[in-house]
Amino acid sequence: MxxxxxxxxxxxxxxxxxxxxxxxxxxxxxxxxxxxxxxxxxxxxxxxxxxxxxxxxxxxxCPGLVDVSARLRQPGQEHKATVASETRAAAAAGITTLCCPPDTLPPVDTPAVAQLIRQLAEERGHARVLPAGALTRGLDGEHISEMAALKLAGCPVMSNADRPVRNTRVLRRALEYASTYGLGTFLHPADAYLSEGGMVHEGLVATQLGLPGIPEAAEVLGVARDLALAEQTGARVHFRGLSTARATAMLAEARSRGLPVSADVAAHQLWLTEDAVAGFNADAHLIPPLRTAADRDALRAAVAAGEITAICSDHQPHEPDAKLSPFPQTEPGMSALETLLPLVLGLVRDEVLDLCDAIACVTANPAAILDRPLGRLQPGxxxxxxxxxxxxxxxVGEDTLVSRGKNTPxxxxxxxxxxxxxxxxxxxxxxx
Amino acid sequence: MIAPTPTQQEQAAALQLDAQGNLKHFLTLDGLERSLLTDILDRAEGFLGVARQAVKKVPLCRGKIIANLFFETSTRTRTTFELAAKRLSADVLNLNISTSATAKGETLLDTLRNLEAMHVDMFVVRHADSGAAHFIATHAAAPVAVINAGDGCYSHPTQAMLDMFTIRAHKGGFEGLTVAIIGDVLHSRVARSQITALNTLGVAEVRAIGPSTLVPARSEEALGVRVFHDLRAGLRGVDVIILLRLQHERMDGGFLPSEHEYFHLFGLTDKRLGLAAPDAIVMHPGPINRGVEMDSSVADGERSVILEQVSNGLAVRMAVMSMCIGTQNLWLHAAGQQPPAEVGDV
Known part of the structure; x- marks a missing residue:
C-alpha cells in the first residue's frame, strides 16, 4: 500500500x-x-x-473513517485476531485509518514493533494502521520510552494503553517529553487504586449481581489529575474513552479555559448502559464499564456540544473462549469496528447530531487528533x-461480522x- | 434502535423456569414469584417428616446421579446437599474441584462437558465467581439441572430459603415482619438472596445495618432495603435479626479497622437484643465468629434459632432438588426418553 x-x-x-x-x-x-x-x-x-x-x-x-482506537492483537495474540483479519474488517466498516493501542506483546515501545505492525498492514493493504507508541517502556508506568524514535517509526501519538500510570511524577515527565517532539498523548483516565479489580460500573447492577464495581470517582480522579498535568506541562492530552457525566463536565471546563485537551468516546457508550450486564452477559464486560443512563445522556450531550470531538470503535476482538467463563473470569472488550458507523448514524436519527457533524466525529476530527491530514475529500x-x-x-451476528472477534453485546x-x-x-x- | 436489555429478574426467570413455570434450575431467587417460593417452603415442610421415619429415604430421585461440584471449600453446605440427595435416593458424586481439574488448567466448561459425558443429571455448584451458576446452567446440555450452592457475592438461594423456612416456622408467615440484616452485605451472597426472598414473600421492611464500607452502592434502590449505620436505631422493633458472617480478611483495615471496633458498634449483645421486638429471633448462616458478630450468650440464648437453620437446610434442599428433578422427568417424558415415574407430590 x-x-x-x-x-x-x-x-x-x-x-x-x-x-x-x-x-x-x-x-x-x-x-x-x-x-x-x-x-x-x-x-x-x-x-x-x-x-x-x-x-x-x-x-x-464521505471520507474514509478514522478510528482512534482499535486493537488488532498482533503481534502476540494472533489467536484472537491479526492485522490482516482486522484491517479486512475495518475496510468492511468503511474505516480507512485506525490507530492501534500499544499493548501488543511485545508492546509498541520500540521502532521495530511499530514498523512490524505497519508492514503487516501495508502488505495486506486493507487499511492504514498507525500504531500508538508506548508512553512508558514495556507500559510499566515507570520509565519513559524512546518517543522520538517511535515518532520516526510512524507512531502519531503516545499512550500507555489502558494501564494507568500510577506514578504522577513519571506521567508528568512523559507528557513533557512527548510534547518536546510535538507528540500528543492518549490517556485513559482512571485512578489505579479505585479501578483495580473492578469489572462493572459501581451502581445498581453491580450491587444486584455482586460484581466488583469501578466507581465514577475513578474516572473523575483520573481526569482531574491528568488535566492538572496538562495545564502544568502544556502538553497536548487526549482523553481516550470517557464514560462518565462528571468527566465530560470537567473536560468542557478545561477546554473553556483554552487547555489543549480533547476527548473521544466509544460508540457503544452512547447507546448501552450498565443494564446490558444483566444476566451476567460477558459480552457487556467492558473497560471503562458501561455506566448509567444519565452518564450515557451526558456523553451524548458532550458529543452534541462539540466537547467530545471523536467517536471511536474501541475495538477489542476476542477468541470465543475469552468470554466463555463466569463473568469475573472473562476478558473485557467488544468487537466494534463494524458497528461504529451504524451507531454513529443512529445519533443522527436520535437528533444528537446532524449528519455532517456525525461524519466529522469519525473522519476529520479523529484525523486531527492523530495529527494526520486525512478524513477529507478536498482535491489533492x-x-x-x-x-x-x-x-x-x-x-449483527457471527455471519455478518467480518472481524475475527464475534464478541459484541x-x-x-x-x-x-x-x-x-x-x-x-x-x-x-x-x-x- | 437498541431495545432495552431484559432485566436480571426477567433473564433469571427465563433461565430457571420451563414453559409451564416449573423449576428447571435453582440459581437465584431473582425472577421467581411468591407462589413458587411458597411451594418450595410447603414441599420442604413435607420432607421434615422424612427425618423421623425409620427409613429416612424417599424414591423421588432414584436412578439419578447428582454431582456436588464445589470449587470453593465447604463442609456444612456440601454435607447437607449430599444428605439431601441421598434421602431422595440419588447417587451422589462429590467432586472437590479446587484440588483437581481447574488446578491443572482445565476450564470450567471442559470440566462441565466431562461430567456431562458421565451422564450426571444434576449439578450442585459452589464457585467463587458471581454468575458461575448462571454460566453453568446456560451451557449445560438439557435436561441437566443446576442448583446454586453459592456463587461469589451474588446468590445462595438454598441458604436463603432455609432461612425463610425458619422464619415462617417461628412467625407463621411474612406479612408485617421487619427483618434486620447486619454486617457485610457487600460481599454476602446470602444477604442478597435473603433480601430478594424476604421482599418477594412480602415482609414489611428489610433493613441492612452496617458501616458504609460494607453496604454496597445504591443498596436501597438496587436491593430494596432500608439502610442503617446505627445498630440501635436499626434494631428497634425488628421481628427477625439476621447476622452475616464477617470474613477475617475484611477486618485488617481494608473495610474495618478491627474486630474490636466492629463488635463494639455492630456486635449483637443481650442488651441490644432488647431493642428488638420481644419475640424476635436471631439467625446466622454460620459459621459464627463468637465475640465478633455476636456474644456467645446471644448465640446460645433462647432467641437463637441457628441450629434449627441447619436442620431445615436438609428439608429445603430436598424440596428444591426434587422439584428440579421432577421438571427434568417431565422433559424426558415429553422427549420420549422415560415415563414420568414418581413425579409429583411427596
Missing part, C-alpha cells in the same frame, strides 16, 4: 450525496479519484478518463473514501447503515 500508488486507476463516484465536514460540503455531486488522491468534485477535471464508475445514487459518500487529499447506504438494515440487534464501497488511497478495498 502506498498513498500515492500509481496503480490506483481513475475512478468516478457518481450521483452520491457527498459529505465532507472539513470543507462543510453536503451536496449531491460526483467525486473523481486518480493516482491515489482526490482529483475533483462535481465536474470531472479536464481530460479525466474514469476507468471505473461507481454508481452512488441514493448513497452517502488522499483518496480515502467511504460510500454507504444510510438506510440498509442488517443484523449488540449481537442479534438490527442496525441501519451499511458500507457499500471503501476506497483506500484511490483503490477499492471493500465492496459489499
Amino acid at each position: 502506498s498513498d500515492t500508488s500509481a496503480a490506483a486507476h481513475p475512478i468516478s463516484i457518481r450521483g452520491g450525496r457527498i459529505i465532507d465536514p472539513a470543507a462543510d460540503i453536503d451536496a449531491v455531486m460526483d467525486l473523481h479519484l486518480a493516482g491515489g488522491a482526490i482529483a475533483g468534485l462535481g465536474e470531472a477535471p479536464a481530460g479525466f478518463d474514469a476507468q471505473q464508475v461507481i454508481d452512488a445514487t441514493g448513497l452517502v459518500v 487529499a488522499v483518496a480515502d473514501v467511504c460510500v454507504f447506504d444510510p438506510h440498509a438494515r442488517w443484523v 449488540l449481537r442479534g440487534i438490527e442496525l441501519t447503515g451499511r458500507v457499500r464501497w471503501t476506497l483506500l488511497a484511490g483503490r477499492v478495498v471493500h465492496e459489499g
Whole structure:
C-alpha cells in the first residue's frame, strides 16, 4: 500500500450525496479519484478518463473513517485476531485509518514493533494502521520510552494503553517529553487504586449481581489529575474513552479555559448502559464499564456540544473462549469496528447530531487528533473514501461480522447503515 | 434502535423456569414469584417428616446421579446437599474441584462437558465467581439441572430459603415482619438472596445495618432495603435479626479497622437484643465468629434459632432438588426418553 500508488486507476463516484465536514460540503455531486488522491468534485477535471464508475445514487459518500482506537492483537495474540483479519474488517466498516493501542506483546515501545505492525498492514493493504507508541517502556508506568524514535517509526501519538500510570511524577515527565517532539498523548483516565479489580460500573447492577464495581470517582480522579498535568506541562492530552457525566463536565471546563485537551468516546457508550450486564452477559464486560443512563445522556450531550470531538470503535476482538467463563473470569472488550458507523448514524436519527457533524466525529476530527491530514475529500487529499447506504438494515451476528472477534453485546440487534464501497488511497478495498 | 436489555429478574426467570413455570434450575431467587417460593417452603415442610421415619429415604430421585461440584471449600453446605440427595435416593458424586481439574488448567466448561459425558443429571455448584451458576446452567446440555450452592457475592438461594423456612416456622408467615440484616452485605451472597426472598414473600421492611464500607452502592434502590449505620436505631422493633458472617480478611483495615471496633458498634449483645421486638429471633448462616458478630450468650440464648437453620437446610434442599428433578422427568417424558415415574407430590 502506498498513498500515492500509481496503480490506483481513475475512478468516478457518481450521483452520491457527498459529505465532507472539513470543507462543510453536503451536496449531491460526483467525486473523481486518480493516482491515489482526490482529483475533483462535481465536474470531472479536464481530460479525466474514469476507468471505473461507481454508481452512488441514493448513497452517502464521505471520507474514509478514522478510528482512534482499535486493537488488532498482533503481534502476540494472533489467536484472537491479526492485522490482516482486522484491517479486512475495518475496510468492511468503511474505516480507512485506525490507530492501534500499544499493548501488543511485545508492546509498541520500540521502532521495530511499530514498523512490524505497519508492514503487516501495508502488505495486506486493507487499511492504514498507525500504531500508538508506548508512553512508558514495556507500559510499566515507570520509565519513559524512546518517543522520538517511535515518532520516526510512524507512531502519531503516545499512550500507555489502558494501564494507568500510577506514578504522577513519571506521567508528568512523559507528557513533557512527548510534547518536546510535538507528540500528543492518549490517556485513559482512571485512578489505579479505585479501578483495580473492578469489572462493572459501581451502581445498581453491580450491587444486584455482586460484581466488583469501578466507581465514577475513578474516572473523575483520573481526569482531574491528568488535566492538572496538562495545564502544568502544556502538553497536548487526549482523553481516550470517557464514560462518565462528571468527566465530560470537567473536560468542557478545561477546554473553556483554552487547555489543549480533547476527548473521544466509544460508540457503544452512547447507546448501552450498565443494564446490558444483566444476566451476567460477558459480552457487556467492558473497560471503562458501561455506566448509567444519565452518564450515557451526558456523553451524548458532550458529543452534541462539540466537547467530545471523536467517536471511536474501541475495538477489542476476542477468541470465543475469552468470554466463555463466569463473568469475573472473562476478558473485557467488544468487537466494534463494524458497528461504529451504524451507531454513529443512529445519533443522527436520535437528533444528537446532524449528519455532517456525525461524519466529522469519525473522519476529520479523529484525523486531527492523530495529527494526520486525512478524513477529507478536498482535491489533492488522499483518496480515502467511504460510500454507504444510510438506510440498509442488517443484523449483527457471527455471519455478518467480518472481524475475527464475534464478541459484541449488540449481537442479534438490527442496525441501519451499511458500507457499500471503501476506497483506500484511490483503490477499492471493500465492496459489499 | 437498541431495545432495552431484559432485566436480571426477567433473564433469571427465563433461565430457571420451563414453559409451564416449573423449576428447571435453582440459581437465584431473582425472577421467581411468591407462589413458587411458597411451594418450595410447603414441599420442604413435607420432607421434615422424612427425618423421623425409620427409613429416612424417599424414591423421588432414584436412578439419578447428582454431582456436588464445589470449587470453593465447604463442609456444612456440601454435607447437607449430599444428605439431601441421598434421602431422595440419588447417587451422589462429590467432586472437590479446587484440588483437581481447574488446578491443572482445565476450564470450567471442559470440566462441565466431562461430567456431562458421565451422564450426571444434576449439578450442585459452589464457585467463587458471581454468575458461575448462571454460566453453568446456560451451557449445560438439557435436561441437566443446576442448583446454586453459592456463587461469589451474588446468590445462595438454598441458604436463603432455609432461612425463610425458619422464619415462617417461628412467625407463621411474612406479612408485617421487619427483618434486620447486619454486617457485610457487600460481599454476602446470602444477604442478597435473603433480601430478594424476604421482599418477594412480602415482609414489611428489610433493613441492612452496617458501616458504609460494607453496604454496597445504591443498596436501597438496587436491593430494596432500608439502610442503617446505627445498630440501635436499626434494631428497634425488628421481628427477625439476621447476622452475616464477617470474613477475617475484611477486618485488617481494608473495610474495618478491627474486630474490636466492629463488635463494639455492630456486635449483637443481650442488651441490644432488647431493642428488638420481644419475640424476635436471631439467625446466622454460620459459621459464627463468637465475640465478633455476636456474644456467645446471644448465640446460645433462647432467641437463637441457628441450629434449627441447619436442620431445615436438609428439608429445603430436598424440596428444591426434587422439584428440579421432577421438571427434568417431565422433559424426558415429553422427549420420549422415560415415563414420568414418581413425579409429583411427596
